[in-house]
Amino acid sequence: MLAMEYRGPKRVRAVQKPMPEIKHPEDAIVRVTRSCICGSDLHLYNGNVPDTRVGSTFGHEFVGEVVEIGSDVTNIKVGDNVIVPFNVACGRCYFCKQGMFGNCHQSNSMATAVGAIFGYSHTAGGFDGGQAEYARVPYANVGPTVIPPGMDLDDAVLLTDVVPTGYQAAEMAGIQKGDTVLVFGAGPVGIMAARCAWLFGAGRVIVLDKEDYRLEFVRNYAPCEAYNFEEIGDPVLFIKKITDWLGADCVIDAVGAEAAGNALQTITGRKTLLQAGSATALHWAINAVKKGGVVSIVGVYGPTDNLVPIGNAMNKGLTIRGNQTSVKRLLPRLIDHVQSGRLNPKAIITHRLPMEEVADGYRLFSAKLDNCIKPILLPPTVTR
Numbered sequence: 001m002l003a004m005e006y007r008g009p010k011r012v013r014a015v016q017k018p019m020p021e022i023k024h025p026e027d028a029i030v031r032v033t034r035s036c037i038c039g040s041d042l043h044l045y046n047g048n049v050p051d052t053r054v055g056s057t058f059g060h061e062f063v064g065e066v067v068e069i070g071s072d073v074t075n076i077k078v079g080d081n082v083i084v085p086f087n088v089a090c091g092r093c094y095f096c097k098q099g100m101f102g103n104c105h106q107s108n109s110m111a112t113a114v115g116a117i118f119g120y121s122h123t124a125g126g127f128d129g130g131q132a133e134y135a136r137v138p139y140a141n142v143g144p145t146v147i148p149p150g151m152d153l154d155d156a157v158l159l160t161d162v163v164p165t166g167y168q169a170a171e172m173a174g175i176q177k178g179d180t181v182l183v184f185g186a187g188p189v190g191i192m193a194a195r196c197a198w199l200f201g202a203g204r205v206i207v208l209d210k211e212d213y214r215l216e217f218v219r220n221y222a223p224c225e226a227y228n229f230e231e232i233g234d235p236v237l238f239i240k241k242i243t244d245w246l247g248a249d250c251v252i253d254a255v256g257a258e259a260a261g262n263a264l265q266t267i268t269g270r271k272t273l274l275q276a277g278s279a280t281a282l283h284w285a286i287n288a289v290k291k292g293g294v295v296s297i298v299g300v301y302g303p304t305d306n307l308v309p310i311g312n313a314m315n316k317g318l319t320i321r322g323n324q325t326s327v328k329r330l331l332p333r334l335i336d337h338v339q340s341g342r343l344n345p346k347a348i349i350t351h352r353l354p355m356e357e358v359a360d361g362y363r364l365f366s367a368k369l370d371n372c373i374k375p376i377l378l379p380p381t382v383t384r
């Protein structure tokens with residue numbers, strides 16, 4: 001089968017790989033009908049995630065048709081079209097039982113902090129991902145969710161990560177009616193978080209980024225105020241100024257460690273990898289939020305310490321929340337939001353590429369060429 005393969009930093013290609021096989025009675029094999037390249041895949045692509053092995057296949061955002069099931073799979077059947085959440089979750093551990101599917105204690109033998117994630121290095125379990133014609137889905141009674149009849153596959157594939165992560169970012173921000181919500185980052189997740197903030201009762205939504213085309217998009221899509229942080233001077237001061245010097249009630253960090261940082265963070269984080277990237281966005285978030293406010297982190301940070309103003313966080317009485325999204329927990333209500341028209345995920349898709357051109361997809365998305373917001377990959381067997 002055709003699959004994306006990692007060859008080393010900034011080198012990926014489409015290759016022929018053996019078909020995945022059922023290895024456990026709870027496995028299923030899915031014929032992929034859509035998969036996405038995600039912003040967090042760029043951390044892998046750039047070689048910044050520990051234990052990313054040459055030969056592995058990325059892709060944690062995919063939907064497909066079930067073509068084979070193990071003997072213990074009862075919740076889905078061959079022929080079902082399913083949304084496959086990016087989390088690999090066992091469904092029966094202490095955390096899964098509480099709906100914390102992103103924190104499964106069983107699925108990832110390689111780490112204790114994070115559950116397994118499809119196609120996201122051996123640090124996240126070592127499962128091959130869905131940027132391929134077929135994928136093996138473990139714990140197939142738990143994650144895969146049948147796509148409701150009539151739902152566009154382009155909408156469905158964004159329910160694997162982007163929509164739930166944007167939604168959970170807004171949920172974790174603890175938005176109260178009328179709150180001012182500030183979102184750092186106008187990538188797919190930041191865009192979705194800005195949109196979802198309204199569903200939680202926000203009174204005002206502000207987004208900061210440095211790509212004008214993304215700011216233009218989110219301004220119309222969320223809709224919201226959107227500013228280029230390279231053009232407004234000190235972003236923290238700017239936010240204070242436009243919020244009666246109080247700061248935003250809730251701040252969402254949808255950037256993570258690969259933000260363009262200040263000089264010190266760029267050197268210690270991005271160049272020497274001493275602190276697994278730059279924490280500029282988080283720094284701004286802590287300083288731009290109102291005293292007593294909430295900072296919600298969904299941007300991806302590395303495992304080591306980042307230079308963050310933790311003293312300010314303490315002195316301001318902040319609540320800081322962050323987590324991997326528990327996709328399965330959120331799917332019922334998000335499917336409802338999509339079907340009712342309150343959310344229109346597929347509008348963020350800007351590029352559709354045949355899987356053979358996966359290397360171009362990574363290059364385009366990574367360099368933000370051609371006004372790219374969200375690229376999706378179409379396997380050769382998919383005609384529409």
Ligand SMILES: [Zn+2]
Pocket residue numbers: 038039040041060061086161162
């Ligand atoms: Zn993703």
Ligand SMILES: [Zn+2]
Pocket residue numbers: 089090091092093094095096097103104105106107
């Ligand atoms: Zn579990």
